Amino acid sequence: MIQLSNVTAKYPxxxxxxxxxxxxxxxEFVYLVGPSGAGKSSVLKVIYWDIIPQSGHVIVERFNxxxxxxxxxxxxxxxxxxxxxxxxxxxxxxxxxxxAFTLRVTNRRRSEIKRKVLRVLAEVGLxxxxxxxxxxxxxxEQQRVAIARALINEPIVLLADxxxxxxxxxxxxxxxxxxxRINSKxxxxxxxxxxxxxxxxxxxxxVKIEKGMTRN
Amino acid sequence: MSSGFLYSIGEGLKGLRRAKFSSFVSIxxxxxxxxxxxxxxxxxxxVNLILNQIRSRMxxxxxxxxxxxxxxxxxxxxxxxxxxxxxSVRYISKALAADIFKQEVGQDIFEILDxxxxxxxxxxxxxxxxQSSLKIEKISSQLTTLEGITEVLYRRDxxxxxxxxxxxxxxxxxxxxxxxxxxxVFLIYNTIKLIIFSRRSxxxxxxxxxxxxxxxxxxxxxxxxxxxIIGGGLAALFFNLLSRIIKxxxxxxxxxxxxxxxxxxxxxxxxxxxGSAFALRKFLKF
Numbered sequence: 277m278i279q280l281s282n283v284t285a286k287y288p289x290x291x292x293x294x295x296x297x298x299x300x301x302x303x304e305f306v307y308l309v310g311p312s313g314a315g316k317s318s319v320l321k322v323i324y325w326d327i328i329p330q331s332g333h334v335i336v337e338r339f340n341x342x343x344x345x346x347x348x349x350x351x352x353x354x355x356x357x358x359x360x361x362x363x364x365x366x367x368x369x370x371x372x373x374x375x376a377f378t379l380r381v382t383n384r385r386r387s388e389i390k391r392k393v394l395r396v397l398a399e400v401g402l403x404x405x406x407x408x409x410x411x412x413x414x415x416x417e418q419q420r421v422a423i424a425r426a427l428i429n430e431p432i433v434l435l436a437d438x439x440x441x442x443x444x445x446x447x448x449x450x451x452x453x454x455x456x457r458i459n460s461k462x463x464x465x466x467x468x469x470x471x472x473x474x475x476x477x478x479x480x481x482x483v484k485i486e487k488g489m490t491r492n
Numbered sequence: 493m494s495s496g497f498l499y500s501i502g503e504g505l506k507g508l509r510r511a512k513f514s515s516f517v518s519i520x521x522x523x524x525x526x527x528x529x530x531x532x533x534x535x536x537x538x539v540n541l542i543l544n545q546i547r548s549r550m551x552x553x554x555x556x557x558x559x560x561x562x563x564x565x566x567x568x569x570x571x572x573x574x575x576x577x578x579x580s581v582r583y584i585s586k587a588l589a590a591d592i593f594k595q596e597v598g599q600d601i602f603e604i605l606d607x608x609x610x611x612x613x614x615x616x617x618x619x620x621x622x623q624s625s626l627k628i629e630k631i632s633s634q635l636t637t638l639e640g641i642t643e644v645l646y647r648r649d650x651x652x653x654x655x656x657x658x659x660x661x662x663x664x665x666x667x668x669x670x671x672x673x674x675x676x677v678f679l680i681y682n683t684i685k686l687i688i689f690s691r692r693s694x695x696x697x698x699x700x701x702x703x704x705x706x707x708x709x710x711x712x713x714x715x716x717x718x719x720x721i722i723g724g725g726l727a728a729l730f731f732n733l734l735s736r737i738i739k740x741x742x743x744x745x746x747x748x749x750x751x752x753x754x755x756x757x758x759x760x761x762x763x764x765x766x767g768s769a770f771a772l773r774k775f776l777k778f
Contacts, residue, residue, distance in 0.1 A: 349699075353700065353702035
């Protein structure tokens, strides 16, 4: 489903990733672990085509980086759910609108948007806070909104870049449980983290990355 | 109309409300630019108007053989009217010439002389497109060949000076106008760029969730057009007020017409949308 073969993607400064190999099969849960600056985020970025590899190739379903076209980026991203450490919510819109936003960009009908948003908000346990603004929520709740937004398109994989990085241990555990539950329903997870505590607590496939290179 | 398009218009309108201050700055920038350009255009337009009035008053004086009969004069008139570029012909008889002499000199010619020596003449006006010195020269020599015309007179010097200065004036105003237009567009572009820069996180999130370039652009373009139209509308209002004030004092000047107002509004919208499009290019590199 996702396959990175000998992917090298360097920034002008020389940092980046080199000869990275990685596969994520349907429904699989993969940790991408490594210290800060090892290149974890870069691996996720080549998957959602924020960076295009200089060599090697990235395949995400029917999308192959060797046939990269700028115009295809939005369509690839609609297949993916992406969450970040800093949540990346629109601070001037309430919870409902933050989640609905993803469907609005794909021209869905109003009735469909309402139905889907309410369903996904129930899934992440935030139905009762749908009218709240992001700044009225705790960090854990904000990440739940981000997860709801990532899930609403029914992605093949959830790419999570240090999703618990900004959260206290209790909130982190809540988010991990939620991510596990999402995985158990069939969505693949690729989660970048430097938190070995989490990796030990939730044992799954692990791919290590150090100085931009992967080690299995 | 697709729901996406309506959504873009809605988002554009909401954007104006969400970013009140930056919208205000954008509108004021467009307003000020249009007022400066507009004042300049009004100035050029009125100078042009005055110059054209002076040119249109230019006349050729054609003196006629004293011995010509009325019939011959009438024939000559139709011959003159047939010359390409001639707009109108006015006959000044000997008696009328004497009257004009009296008006201009303040003394009756018969008090000085026994006889009226003033020849009859035609005052010939040319069509506007034939009022350049080259064309006047050509028409003048053509008229000289007509039988019965003894002399053709016109103010060569004034025409030449007018032409020289008008050309200089036109070139200078084109240069200044171009600089003003470029300056305005640059100012508007920079203002909009700063505004979009402040909202780049929204653009990033849009990109992340799979919005197409067109989808991301549209609300900003809608905002740009609305800001431009408001800025243009305010500029039109400014010129309308200015026109009223000036009309009371210098009624000959033309400051505002319906066309000018419409153009200001259209130009405002254009500035807004072009400024937004250019500014967005920087943030939509994907």
